Amino acid sequence: MSASSASSASSASSASASSSAASTPGAATPTAPGIGRARTLLLAVVCGAAVANIYYAQPLLHTIGEAFGVGDGAAGLLVTASQIGYATALALLVPLGDLLERRRLVTVLLAASAVVLALAAVAPGFGLLAGAIALVGVTSAVAQIAVPLAASLAGDHERGQVVGTVMSGLLIGILGARTIAGFVAEAGGWRWVFAVAAGVMVLLAVVVRLGLPVVEPTESSTYPRLLRTVLELVRDQPELRRRMALGAVGMGCFTILWTSIDFLLSAPPYGYGPALVGLFGLAGLAGAGMAVLAGRLADRGHQRLVVTLGLVVLAASWALLGLGGTSLVALIVGVVVLDLCQQALQISHQSVIYALAPQARSRVTTAYMVSTFAGGTLASAGTAVVYPAYGWPGVCVLGAAVALAGLVVWSLPRT
Template sequence: MSFKEDTVTTDSNLLTQRSTVLTLAQTRSGLSSDIACGLAVANVYYNQPLLAHMGRSLNISVQQVGFIPTLTQTGYAVGLLLLVPLGDMMERCWLIIIMLSLLACALVVEATAPNLVWLSVSSFVVGFCSIVAHLVIPLVAHLTHPSERGKAIGMLLSGMILSVLLARSVSGIIGEYFGWRAVYGISAGVMLVLALVIQGRIPQSKPSSPLSYQQLMQSLVQLVREQPVLREAALNVALVFAAFNATWVSLVFLLESPAYNYDSRVAGLFGLVGLIGVFTTPIVGRVADKRGPRMLVGIAVILSLSAFVILWIAGGTHLMGLILGMLLVDLGMHTGYVSNQIRIYNLVPNAESRLNTVYMVTNYTGGALGSFLGTYTWGLWQWNGVCALGFFLLVVAFIAHFSVGKRKSPAV
């Protein structure tokens, strides 16, 4: 089986779809496609400011409630593995509508979960169904010229980042005033509305591959084996995202500790420090188009390491140190995320969904591990343990990245 055998759309249809997708990526008003994607993926992050509320409501320990974001992100990774490759063989619009409808059902179950078992199962399913964005992003990559790919992806991800950041803040506020269950009930209604509205918002697209589902899944292994840049990018983003999540899932416990004595509203609003990613992500995409994304990956790792030094030294007791550290954590994460994603889309034509599958499954597997280890180390050693964990993960990322020599093409 050869990736060159994948079919493509006709030139005229491709140009029409390319124009439509770029318009969608640039839209920032109403229920545009990128915001819809952001609202879907935001469900993966709603629980981070709500963990303390969930624990008290269901009378479970910190370690037990710490599994909730882990299960959600694990479900997301499984959904990326099993569902996203379908984007290379099915019409994406109807696939997106189906996933939004299933997501709404899972959110209703989570909103009414009576105990830890139901909460755990529904959290996994919510993550599994929240893969809408990664049905759209490969479409954008496929229909844009390589010289403009970074700009287009950066703009799309900027809208997604804004939605995720607002989700953390809004969920913290709603959770404080109306309870954590209200967050998921409201989100279920939003997903149903999106499923109805999204028709016509995303262009119809012919499948780019003639492969069967079994062949698509087998080709994932072939991609990993044949593409060293894919392996390198996936490992890097997994380590950075693990450190990122370890910090975020522990932040609510730090803010509620005697060191700060803040409630979940502050934990949610604290997510607004990540607005820096909204403004820098399009810039990162443009720089990657001109200078090559690999250089930016190295900068992202260095920024993230600097963030954990600040968080370790000052974040546990000084608010300004915590804010500065979290700003750099977000900046490093989003820079690395976008840069690595641009790298993989330049590897194999007509395999964008499968490349994205490998990349995102590895990413969210690292994120799930980081969420688990973050709450576990908090339970044992509090903030110092979380910072030591994040620093160690980023040292591994630093060594792995800079031990690999620069490749001949700046595109990768």
């Protein structure tokens, strides 16, 4: 078979798989004319503000525990509650982005997030607060509906850059939430953190309702059938499976770093206090700029180069981080490099999976993000075992091993 005929056969097979997975009547998705910079920035803010809601409680756990008379262990369950809520929504809520009108869905979830954040702000007991924060995790999954929404509104020529910009907002939300929560809590108490966040959600719900166009659903089947097609996409799309595994690797490295770095910075030779430790997270914001650059490279067809270089440098970053056990400069550079690589890899993966099934972008997001979240969860558990036994050097070896596992996955033959 000639190269051209093989390429044609491959394209036909991919198109057939996408059509079957999406199960949507009609022709292929029409090319979007373009999203515009204002709408791109709006969706970036939505992503960042929504995902930040999950992380506001992390620097406040001790303070909240004292307020309700519970220990640090019990207070730590607030993080678990938000993670359970978010994971549940990734699997069961995000696919609705293909079945329902997306602007309305985003608006409703932002409004619901405002309600549960307000409930957290006035919670009279710890149990009610934990329940409210679990629901905050559920509604915060709107961030993963906004990303495929941006991809659908974007033109083919700009989709990678648009997704990169929106994902940079998400990264800023993750890394900036702890600093914001610390400043607001210092000024007005921990309840004000959730109250302010609720006000932000109300404002964004109004702006989204007024500022975004109607985005018609791409799927007309039932909800149970919608969930089944997520599994069918995973079964039928080998490249989706590959990117799911690599997404788990990238998030695993990211989680290993940010789960353990607080312990390193709080102990000798650093001995930093909570405020300075929280500010240190801002070093990771350099990755936000890489997200946009990686998106542009993806638009120009350089995804494979981005992934290859990204995985190699990701593994190498752990050598820098290892030196960071005693060198602040090496630690900061290592953090910046790791976050740059993670963002470049994330954008490359999402640019590819959104092209696999244009009519099912919310469902491929579900598959990809569930795998990514699982990778982060396993990495967090591994770090909890490794750090007490082997300290910072052990954590760096674990991170390097995870990154090298990603290189092995990437080098496997395409099927």
